[in-house]
Amino acid sequence: MITDTPSLRQRWLGAKLAELRLAAGIASLAVAAEACRRSTASLSRIENGLVGIPPRDIPPILDAYRVTDPAVRERLMVVAAEVQQERRGWWVEHGDVxxxxxxxxxxxxxxxxxxxxxxxxxxxxxxxxxxxxxxxxxxxxxxxxxxxxxxxxxxxxxxxxxxxxxxxxxxxxxxxxxxxxxxxxxxxxxxxxxxxxxxxxxxxxxxxxxxxxxxxxxxxxxxxxxxxxxxxxxxxxxxxxxxxxxxxxxxxxxxxxxxxxxxxxxxxxxxxxxxxxxxxxxxx
CATH class of the missing domain: 3.30.870 (Endonuclease; Chain A)
Structure with missing residues (x-):
């Protein structure tokens, strides 16, 4: 059984993206969503750690927030990949216990x-x-x-x-x-x-x-x-x-x-x- 509770890394990733958005001076979630070419609801769920995001979707968001530091970009890509892996581990079958x-x-x-x-x-x-x-x-x-x-x-x-x-x-x-x-x-x-x-x-x-x-x-x-x-x-x-x-x-x-x-x-x-x-x- 796959637990629906967001993992720590998933929540961390969402919070980090929200932090980078605000650092870019984009206070409005709607404005950010338009720049990222996502819906406001989708971006909100990501930032609140309610859903994961594929690594391939990270660069467009970081581009919209003008994040150019290679280390930061790579780190978020790695975390996004790890979040995806979390849903395929042996522990999934124990999620209901x-x-x-x-x-x-x-x-x-x-x-x-x-x-x-x-x-x-x-x-x-x-x-x-x-x-x-x-x-x-x-x-x-x-x-x-x-x-x-x-x-x-x-x-x-x-x-x-x-x-x-x-x-x-x-x-x-x-x-x-x-x-x-x-x-x-x-x-x-x-x-x-x-x-x-x-x-x-x-x-x-x-x-x-x-x-x-x-x-x-x-x-x-x-x-x-x-x-x-x-x-x-x-x-x-x-x-x-x-x-x-x-x-x-x-x-x-x-x-x-x-x-x-x-x-x-x-x-x-x-x-x-x-x-x-x-x-x-x-x-x-």
Missing amino acids: LAPSYMDRIRLEATATAIWTYETCLVPGLLQTEAYARAFVSALAEFGSVPELDEFVAVRMARKTILEGERPATMRAVISEAVLHHPIGGPDIFRDQLDHLRKIAASPNVSLQVVPFMDQPNPGLFGAFTLLRLPSLDVVHVEAMNTDAYIEDERGVEQYIDAFDRLCDIALTEQESTTLLAESAASL
């Missing part, structure tokens, strides 16, 4: 070239074993946050394919030491999860570091977040119990990039982190 905000997460992940994630209490979703994921998601189901347990777990496992194949995304994961003290699923499941983390951390496209308990303030105290780095834009994802928030403005994203770099600096090295994972597994 997953929340629109979670669908945005999956769509963005699918085209991300790099994923930087920080977790405070849980193993990052893309690095979870099925048993660990099921144990955690079962807890969410008790609060009504997961309508279909089996399907939700299957989706979580399907998301992991972006780290595999010929051109996998790169992933930098930083976790708080607190994660190692939350043996979700019990000793056996958690031991297998820790072993899985050590194995996947040996992959060339995955790095894993642990931030040890410390007595000094650090950016990790503000909570978990994931930075999705795409060819077209960078987006920060922050997950709550029953929704997902996204930060798209460049200044906001830059703050999270700085925070992540700081977390990497204060974390144990990859080798030290792997050793700690092994010690934690042995202690279960």
